[in-house]
Amino acid sequence: MAAFLLRRLGHAMLVLLVVCTVTFAIVHAAPGGPSLLADPKLSVAERAAIAERLGVDRPIPEQYARWLTRLARGDLGNSFLYETNTASTIAQRLPNTLLLAGTALLITIVVAIPLAAWCAERPGGWLDRIAGALAMGAISIPVFWLGIVCILVFAVRLGILPAGGAVGAEGGASLADRARHLVLPSLVLAAAGTAELLRYTRASARQQYARPFVRAARAKGVGERAVRWRHAMRNALIPAVTVIGLQLPRLVGGAAITETVFSWPGMGRLGIEAALARDYPLVMGITLVVSAGVLLASLLVDVAYLALDPRIRPDQS
């Protein structure tokens, strides 16, 4: 197990290097260049001075070498947009994204798995139909749209929840205040993922119910609860774990749109700002952090496979 983990970690580092190189190439090849240089009012001399200060007047391979050298010393460089250290800029935003994405993930798991078990057992029942229709709706509505409609209904019309931000503007950062601000964005972010997990899990649980060993268990007189959790759901959870693993990067990266709609001070929004402004150090820093997080999550998913299905051996993954 330890050897397996070590080898996977080694692979992950390699993948990370590839990811960074590819991202660096794409970002630098993109037209436009840093938005700092795009102010049409700058004189030629001013523009040249800024380019020199940012180091973007150097050839791209040289810039990449510099970036790698600095990275080796643990320095992600200074953001163009913010004139601040990239690592600390990300560190300020990361907890907010983890909070939002973590809450959404928790909602997804807590709602989808039990609901899927229930629905798979009673296909065509009233709850199955309602859940199916809601899930269909949730995966069919653009997330920004759901967010805006929620703001209009709950903040503008009803006035019961805040329209945006992570804390009240007047500095009230009590837990209750934070929780109120978390409600709409986390539900909106969780909606599509919950629907997706529900559909996959329900589909695979139904397959399990049809499989001979479940029938056999029932025939042997095993209780319904035991059939559900020990036999049917346990196998249905294997694809569910995969689906959850796949949702992780989307939760972090894809939270960007939810974060923009709800003015949530997270890393996803920062990433979009950085990409649009061609803030090279910030884009690279965020890519590095998100990629490392996702690789770690994928490692955890593989470990979860091992836990759920002892027939899958480490040497096969």
Next chain:
Amino acid sequence: MTMRVPTLPHGAWRRALSGALALSGILALAIVVACGGESVPHSATGKAGNGGTLRIPLINDPILDPVIAPDIGSVMVNKVLFPGLVRPDEQLRPTPDLAESWSTSADGLRITFKLRPGVKWHDGAPFSAHDVKFTFDQIIDLASGSRLRSDFAAISGVDVDDSLTVTFRLRTPFAPFLTLLGYNAGILPKHLLQGAPLTAATDFNRKHPVGTGPFMVQTVVPGTSLTLVRNPYYYGTPPRLDRIVFKVVPDLNAQVAQLRAGELDLITIEPANLASVQGAPGIEVLQVPVVQHYYVALNTTRGRFHPAEVRRALGMAINREAIIKGVLRDYADLPRGTIPVALRDYFADSIAPTPYAPDSALAMLARAGWRRGADGALRDAHGSTFDIELLVDKGNPTREQSALAVQQDLAKIGIHVSIRTMEFAALVRDRILPGNFDATLIWWTTPPDPDQYAFYHSGQDNNNVKWSNPRADSLLSLGRITLDSTQRRAIYHAFQRVEMEDPPVLVLFYPREIQAVTARLEGFPSLGIRDALRHSERFALRAK
């Protein structure tokens, strides 16, 4: 064959449980870390006036230094934190701020300012002429990261005469000087910033800025908000508000929703948003002419935009009134030349606007050799069609719709316009700066002065259309060194007449800034929000 009936081992549940615990742990940690805003303790915050908190949106975290700030949001905050020597009044004329009075030498090359005595920085340190010299030494230093250098290129040096007297030495007389002093040139504290590059002063720029303005920074929560409280040392009329909060709300539609939900008090909007704020309870819509002109830039190095008559004809083929009514919802003014109506002292309203006259346009184009063929397309003697690629930056509905209207109007006289939307940075760097474009729909926001030397004098860096007109060149050169306001007005009126004959660009409209504000707001001067923020001590909110 036997059927295997797998069951779940106890260990798996234990692991699942510990996974859930770990997840909750991460969440709890995230909550704790995310809760910790960076509170900046300050001493006294002044006595409460008639109070209230005014909330204004920003689209991202500002850079709290007026000399290096690159974006509009930063500029807005810095106008509150960092007063300049002068500030614009409601006629956009410079009036005293940190300077009490000033005098100009007979040759116009030396301007001496008497500073207001007893002014203190937010940290209590005394303000003096050394701070003024330090600030302008930074501004004119190419290596400092200064974004204001081209505004003050005329300065050859700054002398401290005594602690409250400072003299600027200029290379030539420079008429826009005072206006520019009141525009973005906030004064920085020498005692906190000397010795290191301005861009490296991260703690100052991001968390602990120190200015002399009526409000000072109390709390900065990155990505969320910036809370300003009253400055107990403020030298002017004591501020009426308790606090100004700049909230980071990147999306304009979200800003509108927050205004309606009572979470913001003052936003500027696009014409497309008007319908959602007009008639909303507790919200007022204000409009102010701003110093901007929106135009179609025609690359005059392209042969088909010559002679000048062709550009005039194109201008007459565009129905500006329809654009102003349809796209701008009447929140714009009908243009003459490139000097907008907001510059009341210089705008020549005696000049008749370019008429919408597609038939006359066709006649003028015919004189220039362009005739409509059987297919309706305009062609020259060689049979080539008149095609224009019109570039527009993406994401702004006003400019996109204006581009569509221009396309449709020019199609009526047989000119094929293809619209290409691009990201603004790519538009500027890859097309405009290298001169690789036919036409772009773009705009200039200028200081409240008619000097447009940098944009329309031949050979200047910002003259992207490469327009060259000898008479305009001499008028623009004369206008910036003429200090007498009557003579200056005559010069710029003459410049606008030249522009009507030989249009450097096709000006489409002068937009008005649309401000959607809470009806409780008082004391807000009738100025664009950026200039209005120079008077933040006058703002107040009526009690609910």
Next chain:
Amino acid sequence: MTPRRRLQLAGVTFLALAAAAVAGPALYGVDPNALDFARAGAPPGALHPLGTDESGRDVLARLLVGARISLATGAAAMLLAVSFGTAVGAVAGLARPRLDAVLMRLTDAVLAIPTIFVVITVITFLGPSVTTLVVAIGATSWMGLARLVRGELLALRHQDFVEAAVALGDPPIPRFLRHLLPHLWPTILVNATLGMGSALLTESALSFLGLGVQPPAASWGNMLSGAQSALFTAPWLAIFPGLMILAAVVTINVLGDALRDTLHPGE
């Protein structure tokens, strides 16, 4: 409703949508790009059945033209993602561990790059054309299916019938097609239907960021995105493209479900 009945219903609806996209603009005959500021923001009525937008363009005409762009973008991106995803997943699930490891690390790498930044930079690099959108969306949405397919193959390969097939010496590709692919169909179909739906949604999300199909061309996504500012005053601008996206995604999903139930009546 029996699966067959649902299949017929969803199939007919889908064909109707496709027909509207193909023939609609010609049949309706109204220019989707003609500006008419005098009639901007007109509610649905006799002259404009679904009203006009903020520039006075006919909403129905734009919906029909938008159907072409949106459905074609969604279908093309989905096909790209599904074929690539299945192929990678199948090879990884069946091949020797070394190739499997390489493919999975590749999948991890693509999965680990935050998709939204890749899409943003690729689209700004190549320009937001329909082809770019298809490639960008397709190239960043195959990984899920690849991992699902591989995961299922790993679970299946110790099942007795597979072990039996191996013991009988079936070569890998026929073995995959005959014995394994049928077991993968539910996953592939569910993923394909969800994929087409999510491609439609991705396009609209990109429109929200200003990177989708570019105005003046119409797509359901950019119509929906452009309607945000008029929610209070001209809700039809949002409702109709929103309904089209909803209808299309729901239809495609029901179609997928019904197909699966028809192909696997026992489950």
